[in-house]
Amino acid sequence: MLQICELKKEYSGTKVFDQVSFNVPLKSIVTVTGKNGIGKTTLLNMIGGISAFQGDIVFDSISLKSHYEDFIKVSTFIPNIPFLYDYLTVTEMLDLVTLLAKTDKEKANEFIHSMLIDLELAEFKKILIKNLSLGTKQKVAFIAAFLTSPKLVLFDEPFVNFDRPSMMKVLAFLQDYVAKTNSIILFSTHSGDKEVNDIVTHTIQINGNRDIKVMEVNQQ
Numbered sequence: 001m002l003q004i005c006e007l008k009k010e011y012s013g014t015k016v017f018d019q020v021s022f023n024v025p026l027k028s029i030v031t032v033t034g035k036n037g038i039g040k041t042t043l044l045n046m047i048g049g050i051s052a053f054q055g056d057i058v059f060d061s062i063s064l065k066s067h068y069e070d071f072i073k074v075s076t077f078i079p080n081i082p083f084l085y086d087y088l089t090v091t092e093m094l095d096l097v098t099l100l101a102k103t104d105k106e107k108a109n110e111f112i113h114s115m116l117i118d119l120e121l122a123e124f125k126k127i128l129i130k131n132l133s134l135g136t137k138q139k140v141a142f143i144a145a146f147l148t149s150p151k152l153v154l155f156d157e158p159f160v161n162f163d164r165p166s167m168m169k170v171l172a173f174l175q176d177y178v179a180k181t182n183s184i185i186l187f188s189t190h191s192g193d194k195e196v197n198d199i200v201t202h203t204i205q206i207n208g209n210r211d212i213k214v215m216e217v218n219q220q
Contacts, residue, residue, distance in 0.1 A: 001025055001060070002047075002152065002184050004212075008054035009042060016042055017053075018210045024186070026060075027178055029199050030214075032188040034206035040188040041080075041156055043206070047186070048077030048154045059152050060182075075152035080160070082141030086130035090121065090140055093129055094147065101148040108147055115143045118169045135161035142170065146177070155187035159196060168195060175199045 002024040009016040016039045024030055032040045045051035049064055049072055057064040057071075064071045084093055098108040116122045119139045124132065129140070138161050145153065159167050174185055186204070189196060197217075205213045 002186075003058040004047075004055070005058065006055040007046070007057070009039075009046065009051070017212075019055075020210060020212050021055075022204070022212055022214050024184055024202060024204070024214060026182045026184060028184050028186075028201045029174060029178055030184065030186045030202045030204055031200050032186065032204045032206065038206045038208075040206060043204075044077070044154050044156050044186070044188060047152075048075065050077065059184075073148075074150060075154065076145040076148060076150040077154040078138075078141050078145050078156070078158065080156045081134070082137050084129045084137055084141060084144075086128065088129055089126050090116075090129065090132075091125045093140060094144055097144045097147050103147050103149075111147065112143060115146075115173075118173075119143070119166050133161075135163065135166075138162065139166060149181075151181065151183045153183065153185040155185070157189055158187050159189060159193075167193075171195055171199050 004020060004022050007017050007020040032043060034040055042051060046053045047057055047064075049068060056066075059071060059075065062071045062074065085096070088096065094108075094112050098105060098112075116125065119142075121136065121139055121143075124136060129137065132140070138158070142158070159170070162170065177183065178185055200217050203215045203217050205215060207213070
């Protein structure tokens with residue numbers, strides 16, 4: 001379970017969140033919704049350990065405040081503009097993540113090979129990251145994120161630059177991933193695609209700095 005405990009966040013004296021608490025169950029695919037500027041990205045940044053906050057965030061009994069490194073080890077966050085090393089090739093970037101994550105090399109290579117084909121990236125294996133389109137970079141970041149077998153997955157607008165065939169394959173992957181693991185996938189999106197909405201199990205609706213509702217949408 002993901003537990004948000006009395007969360008508080010201010011920017012220049014303005015309260016973005018004020019004593020907010022809610023829970024999200026395991027095996028969930030969750031969208032974060034709300035009007036522009038209401039705090040969707042801020043919430044993701046806090047859960048991802050990127051932005052400071054008051055209160056606590058707990059995933060599977062691991063506190064972000066008191067056990068930061070352990071929390072980060074089981075989670076992954078992909079921002080709208082992914083962080084990748086410009087002067088590495090796609091293969092080098094994914095090999096680096098595999099090395100740093102201490103992932104089994106053989107299993108990682110099988111996963112990388114399969115995903116490169118599914119996302120039509122095989123032809124880009126030797127291309128420098130800096131020469132890729134934003135959509136292609138997002139695909140690389142997506143593959144890299146799952147090399148660590150995360151239990152808490154956070155995306156900020158993950159599908160905005162995906163072509164439709166790739167988006168469909170990613171959605172199928174996410175649904176299968178959650179079904180096989182005790183994980184939570186949480187993302188913000190402006191996509192109105194039925195296919196995206198169909199895989200969502202819950203919605204976090206931000207209505208104000210003290211008004212956040214978690215609603216079950218679809219039962220998988």
